[in-house]
Amino acid sequence: MNNYYILGLDIGSVNISAAIAKFSPDSDNLSISGIGRARTNGLKKGVVTNIEKASTSIRQAAKEAMKTAGCKPDRVVVSIAGAYTGSVKSQGIVSVPSGEISINEIKRAMQMAQDNAIIDKDQVILHVLPYEFKVDGQDHIEDPIGMSGSRLEVFTHVITAEGNSIRNLIKATNMAGLKIDNMVLAGYASALATLTKDEKELGVGLIDLGGATCDIVVHLGNSIVYNDTLPVGSTNITMDLSRALNTPLANAEEIKINYTKLLESGVSELQLPTMGEVSLTHEASMDIVTKVIYARIEETILLLLNKFENSGYLNKLGSGLVLTGGMSKLDDIRNLTSLMFDNIPVRIAKPRSVDGLFEVSEDAKNSCVVGLCLYGSGEFTRYEIDSNGELKYKDSHLKSMTSTKSVNSAPVIEKEKVEYKEDKSEDLIKISKISEKNAEDMHTFTKILNRLKQLF
Template structure:
């Protein structure tokens, strides 16, 4: 196998309630990502983003990573890891610094971001992301990049995403026990939005709803700015549990039925009138009308979407009161495994009264057939996030080398002048 150091390799790992997914991507010379390895494993030992069986999680992670390593012929030693749990919070904060009429520099940006994030956060929470939203210089507001501008005082609005430190520690422990280092832990909703949303949608105003197995992630962008992020611990597994209960079958069988036959529109034409259902002993001894499955899925999906709609309305009202744009002109984007339920967009459009589309991850090169699905949005987004981080670190190293050379040239010039 080829060591990762010899290639520009990035690895994403998504530990979900339903499955564990690993993607290995190579950054090509044209900056595109070539998918060279995929590994998946049925998830065990984690529920709603919380580990309840460390050993099982470690086994799943190892199995998923190994499958991706074999396919890509590389050894994985570090990954970008997604996280989604009800213990993730978000808050918008403000930082202020004086600039005394001089031109703003990168150091000023770093200082004001540091000021903005130095605020009290929920007990035992740790900051995952500090995302700049916009800047203001004196009376000029809505500035995206203030470097080079001048004024008396600069203000920065930032979006903080935090996670309970215990949850984070347990996730880190599970990965390190696999002999893998973590480059960064990334909020799943943020990763999915990178993979699925276009810049135009973010500018117009859009809400991404990532419906996973155990959690649902909401990210709202308006004017190109991340205005709100949230996790709801209520998602696809609630639908699966309803199916398992109604059909007296196992959770695993219910999940398969949901994926294969799931539909929330009873008027959709289908060649199948009845479905055979396996009992908990593994014997096919039950037959149900396909319409019965629809009657189970539709109310739960509607309940879930109404819950999200209430959250969106609250955020919009808050933005409206503060005088900010609150319109979602690009509508709603659904992604995640449960977004594959048939006719979900029809139901969502009625509830949100907006246009709705299913968000598929944007893929450039490589093994794309298997992962061009909503349930791979998060893990592919981790690769895009990793690519950005890679170039940022590369640029920082170049600047550090340049500064080092300048420092030594200055010393040499000073030494030569003393001799002369």
């Protein structure tokens, strides 16, 4: 089979990262060929606030990656910030007429779970991830394919996003000259790049500590079972330092980035420019820097702890927590997190090692963009209904990549289809909406139809 080039586009609130990876189906090998980064404009906490500015930032990052790689991508996979996502649990039940479960039964069961998901009318479905199967009432089935039985049940974690935010991001990406093949939750992508098989099996919480938000996912066994976001990030530390030290934001950012090096050098006083006074400088104590940084980190960890306690999964994290993202590089954040989470095991994670530009895997801030490339190459949950409403499964990705090499699909969100045309292109973006379900008001005919789907 021919090689394919995948563009992973991590749409962050502070920076947009782009990576182009070459995927070789014959050897199942992924190699990073190019990397690009641009300052984010037109987005706030992952939400598009100015389409034109956002498209310019996306174009700059993608152009740099393509220039480094010397090629254009065949597939584009874009991250969706956790800031405008949510989730619900849903269940699907189908009969197995042949007595043996095939991919068709799994597909029917997952589509039933998708149809049964109760979501707000302004939300669209991003992922349907099965975390448990039952065959004839027998639970803890890891993979039901090929098993004998007459009834298949699937329990899914359905990740949703705000419809208008998705559409605005699609428009901005199209204006940048790119067409999206898949949209992936940012925390999901980071999990693909950082978590080990054993951690997933035992239960693990991943926190991607970003610039303006912290994305949270919990992985138990087969799949993600929880996702959330905290609207606090490393930029809050920068602003705190700027205020406390009375210095411009650019200098405060530099202090934050080099904090560990400053500690190791033994510096006790810093000479800093004064806010609003270009020619004036003043001295600032490193003790103030340390107090400001630790106070913000402590507050962030407390807020994260509250999120995990409210989720109900804190006591199910058998392998503890994994921290990644740019903020995870701050000094002593691992020990402080473990202490505040009652001595839970904590690991600082970089993205898994891949061929090509090795330095990409050496930086924790690249976890999401590497995970997006992995997703495009076939690394995903064993079964999944993706942002296009299509079933993905492990043995299908090679065939899928071959058939979609020159096809750029926009996300398809079931059911009510809406078509609209980008001003500068004749390509149609098809989006469908799932209307809000209400069991009490459901028409009798719809109930009968769903029952027939379960039987056949």
